[in-house]
Amino acid sequence: MFYMTTDDGVKSPEIMRQIRSLIGSGRIRVLKHAASRMALRCYTLPEIEQVLIGGFHEFERDEYDQNHSVWTHAIRGSTRDGRETRVVVAIVDELLVVTVVGPLK
């Protein structure tokens, strides 16, 4: 499926709908690399969920992970305290947090 977006980041509807649904039902998992990034950059899971729920899909940063044969999606948003953050996720039955980048300027 192909999604259009604008410069100010219109949300990609289907991916974002899936992400919100998975978070709402608690079907989110954090992979080891993401957990270490979170600890290093002072993020906790409620903040990551906040970014994913309120953020937008940066579809131009999506990548195909050949090792695991899955697409990873970049979601950009803000924490409650205004830290601009990018969260990279994959959807494999559940929402997998692959890495966390931030705070972005």
Added chain:
Amino acid sequence: MKARYNKVVKNFIYGGLGFPVIFRSVEVKEVMGELVPNINHRKLQDEAFLALLSANFKFSGAHLSFVRNYMGLKQEDLGLRLGLSGHSMVSKWEKKRADATGMSSAVEAGVRILMYEYLNKSQIPTETVILVLSGDLDEPKGPVPIAA
């Protein structure tokens, strides 16, 4: 790519909340080449919040950040609720990451009272508050135990 279901693992340490928690026994499954706990993360956050509420150790920066965000508060909101002038002290405490926040015992007791209020508990267990106020808490060390 499908997740593969695996087995029950004892003493599994998981860092997905932003700080380590330890499961005494949990079902794990393999996804993208690594084992993750096969549990509902909404329930996990609820359990971690409750575990921190009655913990007999001081909060680390990551614990405080988790508790605040779980309650849906900005740093400034928490600061004001604790009688501080703004967000700066809360930000300083949270930047301690895995180390103790360095907040006073009275303030830490205040945080735990806010946690009880958030949970709409009608009665605050005074022994917890007394323990915190007495400053007789251990330093944060090791993962937070989760019964699930």
